Amino acid sequence: xxxxxxxxxxxxxxxxxxxxxxxxxxxxxxxxxxxxxxxxxxxxxxxxxxxxxxxxxxxxxxxxxxxxxxxxxxxxxxxxxxxxxxxxxxxxxxxxxxxxxxxxxxxxxxxxxxxxxxxxxxxxxxxxxxxxxxxxxxxxxxxxxxxxxxxxxxxxxxxxxxxxxxxxxxxxxxxxxxxxxxxxxxxxxxxxxxxxxxxxxxxxxxxxxxxxxxxxxxxxxxxxxxxxxxxxxxxxxxxxxxxxxxxxxxxxxx
Numbered sequence: 041x042x043x044x045x046x047x048x049x050x051x052x053x054x055x056x057x058x059x060x061x062x063x064x065x066x067x068x069x070x071x072x073x074x075x076x077x078x079x080x081x082x083x084x085x086x087x088x089x090x091x092x093x094x095x096x097x098x099x100x101x102x103x104x105x106x107x108x109x110x111x112x113x114x115x116x117x118x119x120x121x122x123x124x125x126x127x128x129x130x131x132x133x134x135x136x137x138x139x140x141x142x143x144x145x146x147x148x149x150x151x152x153x154x155x156x157x158x159x160x161x162x163x164x165x166x167x168x169x170x171x172x173x174x175x176x177x178x179x180x181x182x183x184x185x186x187x188x189x190x191x192x193x194x195x196x197x198x199x200x201x202x203x204x205x206x207x208x209x210x211x212x213x214x215x216x217x218x219x220x221x222x223x224x225x226x227x228x229x230x231x232x233x234x235x236x237x238x239x240x241x242x243x244x245x246x247x248x249x250x251x252x253x254x255x256x257x258x259x260x261x262x263x264x265x266x267x268x269x270x271x272x273x274x275x276x277x278x279x280x281x282x283x284x285x286x287x288x289x290x291x292x293x294x
Contacts, residue, residue, distance in 0.1 A: 065273030096142025122232035135257030178249030
């Protein structure tokens with residue numbers, strides 16, 4: 041019997057690529073390496089001298105804000121991040137994840153850029169497909185060329201103005217990212233987060249932001265991703281134990 045996630049994900053693919061329901065696309069050798077890797081960026085390190093507005097919560101001493109990116113070849117698009125029975129998704133820390141209770145939210149596309157200028161809300165924990173705020177796409181700070189909105193990051197804030205697609209959730213308990221003091225582990229084997237129509241990176245490097253996570257502990261994760269090819273085929277990249285046409289990528293484990 042198919043899992044609820046499998047049915048939901050098929051529905052997602054059908055809406056993104058209706059032609060795929062009529063003809064199976066060929067997977068090429070080039071497609072096999074579409075996911076070049078996962079990038080974990082140290083986006084911000086706790087600094088008491090920044091004196092950020094603590095409405096909604098103060099960052100714990102020693103906290104680091106990490107951003108996770110899917111680094112894909114040009115022309116490929118990220119469709120979903122998922123967990124299924126043979127491939128559980130998990131994101132963990134040895135302590136807990138920080139969530140700003142006032143201005144934070146569950147996903148990047150819901151973050152109000154006006155509320156993060158000088159607030160710990162800029163370092164709220166959330167998941168996403170591309171979006172860093174309601175009006176900005178996330179990019180590596182090293183690839184950010186348009187300055188910064190965030191006082192604590194005066195040179196580059198890792199955001200570029202863009203048309204944002206809403207993130208859709210299947211199966212996961214996303215309230216995890218709205219709790220003031222979260223558990224240490226976000227996980228699931230019957231769910232995903234995705235965007236209809238898929239997303240490519242904001243720059244030619246084609247890196248898509250999938251999460252921002254702040255913790256004073258040690259971060260680890262196992263992720264699985266669905267990626268669309270330039271010809272309309274679909275690829276599944278997994279952290280461990282690939283089956284059939286699944287492709288294992290070692291950097292999906294951290």
